[in-house]
Structure formats: structure tokens, C-alpha cells
Amino acid sequence: MNAREFLERVPxxxxxxxxxxxxxxLHFDFKEExxxxxxxxxxxxFLEGLVGEPEVTLKAKADDFAKIASGEMNPMTAMxxxxxxxxxxxxxxxxxKMLGFM
Incomplete structure (x- = not known):
């Protein structure tokens, strides 16, 4: 599952x-996405683009975020x-928890 597919499922x-x-x-900035x-x-x-004033912005490569979302990569280690x-x-x-990381 890629980063977009993961985020589309969260709502x-x-x-x-x-x-x-x-x-x-929450903004997710993957540079190209x-x-x-x-x-x-x-x-x-789920919205495309950076909409509104974020409480949190996450920046990562889309591939790295997909690994975090799938449990392949620990979020704390990634940070x-x-x-x-x-x-x-x-x-x-x-x-x-809302995002499924816990």
C-alpha cells in the first residue's frame, strides 16, 4: 500500500x-505529493493538497511514510x-491512534 492509499483509508x-x-x-508533505x-x-x-491551517505537518518521502504506515519502519526511529x-x-x-500507528 502506498502513502496515498493509506491516507485515503483513514477517514x-x-x-x-x-x-x-x-x-x-494534519498535513502530509511528501514533496511530489x-x-x-x-x-x-x-x-x-481526505483532501488533496495542503488545505487549511495544520496542527501538525509530517514531512517524509512517500515510500518512507508507506513503510511507517505498514509497520515496516518504526515512526520514532524514522524521526x-x-x-x-x-x-x-x-x-x-x-x-x-487515529492514524493507526498505535
Whole structure:
């Protein structure tokens, strides 16, 4: 599964009741590909491009992100080796479960 396919599947996994009142945007910048996961009142939506003001921006090569998403690469290890850059690591920890990283 590539990075885009992974992100397209995330909104179906987000429970609006569990995330009621959550409003945020997560940007995924893979240089040649850019996407946004926007959440409004707990309802998640996958968008092409960098839309809105992000709470968190993740930067990586699309291939490296796909490895992280599939569990092939540990996100913390990826950050330590500079393969994944996270603009707001504290906030990202809140969304790791929503993205399926935990």
C-alpha cells in the first residue's frame, strides 16, 4: 500500500462519536505529493493538497511514510534518522491512534 492509499483509508476508521468536537488538520508533505486529513466535529476527510491551517505537518518521502504506515519502519526511529519530520510531535501523539500507528 502506498502513502496515498493509506491516507485515503483513514477517514473510514475515524469514529465521529469518539472524536466528537475534534477540529484539526494534519498535513502530509511528501514533496511530489501533498495531502490533508481534515477533521471537523469528529468527521475525517481526505483532501488533496495542503488545505487549511495544520496542527501538525509530517514531512517524509512517500515510500518512507508507506513503510511507517505498514509497520515496516518504526515512526520514532524514522524521526531519529531524519526520515520523518513532525512539526508538532506532542500533538502528533494525540493522533497516532487515529492514524493507526498505535
Amino acid at each position: 473510514k476508521k475515524v469514529d465521529p462519536e469518539e472524536n466528537k468536537g475534534l477540529n484539526t488538520a 501533498q495531502y490533508t486529513l481534515a477533521v471537523k466535529d469528529g468527521v475525517a476527510e 531519529m534518522f531524519g526520515k520523518l519530520k513532525v512539526s508538532n510531535p506532542g500533538a502528533m501523539m494525540k493522533y497516532a
